[in-house]
Amino acid sequence: MIEQNDLATLLETLCPMFLLLNKDGEIQQVGPTLQKLRPDMQMTGTRFLDLFELLRPRNVSTVPALMSMAGTKVHLKFHDEPRTALKGLVAPLPTGNGAVINLSFGISILDAVRDYALTSADFSGTDLAIELLYLVEAKSAAMEASRSLNLRLQGAMLAAEEQAVTDTLTGLRNRRAMDHVLEHLIASKLPFALMHLDLDFFKLVNDRFGHAAGDQVLKVASQIMLDETRRDDTIARVGGDEFVLILKGLVDPNILARIAERLISRLQEPISFQGASCEISASIGIALSTQFQVPKVSEVLHAADLALYEAKRSGRSCSCFYSVPSNAQL
Amino acid sequence: MHGLINSAIQSFVCATYGRACWLRATEAAGLGFAEFEAMLVYEEGLSSRVLDALCADLKRPKSEFLEDLGTYLVSHPNMEGLRRLLRFGGVTYVEFLHSLDDLSDRVRLAVSDLDLPALELCELSPSEYELKCHPGLPGYSSVMVGVLRAMADDYGALVMLSHDGDRDGVEVISMSLFESAFSEGRRFDLGARKQ
Numbered sequence: 001m002i003e004q005n006d007l008a009t010l011l012e013t014l015c016p017m018f019l020l021l022n023k024d025g026e027i028q029q030v031g032p033t034l035q036k037l038r039p040d041m042q043m044t045g046t047r048f049l050d051l052f053e054l055l056r057p058r059n060v061s062t063v064p065a066l067m068s069m070a071g072t073k074v075h076l077k078f079h080d081e082p083r084t085a086l087k088g089l090v091a092p093l094p095t096g097n098g099a100v101i102n103l104s105f106g107i108s109i110l111d112a113v114r115d116y117a118l119t120s121a122d123f124s125g126t127d128l129a130i131e132l133l134y135l136v137e138a139k140s141a142a143m144e145a146s147r148s149l150n151l152r153l154q155g156a157m158l159a160a161e162e163q164a165v166t167d168t169l170t171g172l173r174n175r176r177a178m179d180h181v182l183e184h185l186i187a188s189k190l191p192f193a194l195m196h197l198d199l200d201f202f203k204l205v206n207d208r209f210g211h212a213a214g215d216q217v218l219k220v221a222s223q224i225m226l227d228e229t230r231r232d233d234t235i236a237r238v239g240g241d242e243f244v245l246i247l248k249g250l251v252d253p254n255i256l257a258r259i260a261e262r263l264i265s266r267l268q269e270p271i272s273f274q275g276a277s278c279e280i281s282a283s284i285g286i287a288l289s290t291q292f293q294v295p296k297v298s299e300v301l302h303a304a305d306l307a308l309y310e311a312k313r314s315g316r317s318c319s320c321f322y323s324v325p326s327n328a329q330l
Numbered sequence: 331m332h333g334l335i336n337s338a339i340q341s342f343v344c345a346t347y348g349r350a351c352w353l354r355a356t357e358a359a360g361l362g363f364a365e366f367e368a369m370l371v372y373e374e375g376l377s378s379r380v381l382d383a384l385c386a387d388l389k390r391p392k393s394e395f396l397e398d399l400g401t402y403l404v405s406h407p408n409m410e411g412l413r414r415l416l417r418f419g420g421v422t423y424v425e426f427l428h429s430l431d432d433l434s435d436r437v438r439l440a441v442s443d444l445d446l447p448a449l450e451l452c453e454l455s456p457s458e459y460e461l462k463c464h465p466g467l468p469g470y471s472s473v474m475v476g477v478l479r480a481m482a483d484d485y486g487a488l489v490m491l492s493h494d495g496d497r498d499g500v501e502v503i504s505m506s507l508f509e510s511a512f513s514e515g516r517r518f519d520l521g522a523r524k525q
Contacts, residue, residue, distance in 0.1 A: 111521075120421045130418060134436070145368040146369045
């Protein structure tokens, strides 16, 4: 039979966090790494249950109960601070003269190496602790690199999405964005007015002063449209000199007529470009979603288009409302 | 080539020779972009084009440039994380040398698509070693010379290294270890947390 001292020597090499208890639950020998966790306390001679609180299994609070836990994994914590969590395995000595308990950090290893300044030498050569620490650091670094890549890709994606719905010259929305907004409004059954605005005499500006002047006119006209509408409204450039204004929740013809009038009058103010004075105007056709029983995007657009044609026919620089054909009157 | 290798070169060049040098080289190599992403994989030819452009720009032989890269990987504050990962290899420099046999497996454990050539340490005597760098990554042995030299400083060991050239495609680095605890070396605290 192996003597207790020989056993302790053997255990020190194999499991530096062992405890050797006598049958009363008093600590007889302690592994060097475990003792390192409480440098100011003499663990030998202390009662195991005075040093540790058993968390699981819960019903173990006496030495005989502890001794009967052969082969079972136990979870415990120090009674005092730092209350490092440990797990352990109880192996009763064959003669009934106590037990060996081998402890290990489990997942608390990350805090433990820092709290107790542990080094590689504190772990047995076969312990995977160092490999675990290595893996945590390596994986964290790899994860951090992936995370920063994801952030940059997300930024690029947002920029691409923004670009996909924006008219690059004017910064207004494009036709795709307009379709999307109209579909959303119709699907959510929200009333809205749709203005189809066409710049009059724009082609003349382009022909007389060149494309740079035309571009400048488009930019100024766009800004006017933004100024004369609310932040919630959508303004899209849908053709060279054609715009669609979607006014959410606004179906009062009087108010709409006033907005149209203001837009036209401001667009008629001459725009200067490199000494030249560019003069344009605008015609506007207005359709309301409420003019349809079940509005469809194409129908509302077509209605505004018809109204725009009407405005052009009436001599330009004015606005017209779509009039529902008598046979389809609500 | 893995982005980690490419971005290591980028980081080294920017920290040592400045960003302007890096931009000149990416331009000369016709890269079409200036930033490598560490976690993406790039076409094989890109890295060697950049490397050639850098060595031409700096007028330095490639082996020297790569040795300096290896030193940078261990000793520059930018690379503290990598130094720590290498220090997990062992408590002493000799233990570290023996851990190099597992280096490519360790690397794969952390980044599964980063394939580094196998390394093989032969202990000729307690003070004479040879490290065999198997083929797969041109210039790897030059980088390793820099890494081994810087790690010796890190552990406080006094070594002499030389690149012994090619033996049937396997490049050999020979090392003479004069003293494993010549100076104090740098601290390695297992539980240190990233700030």
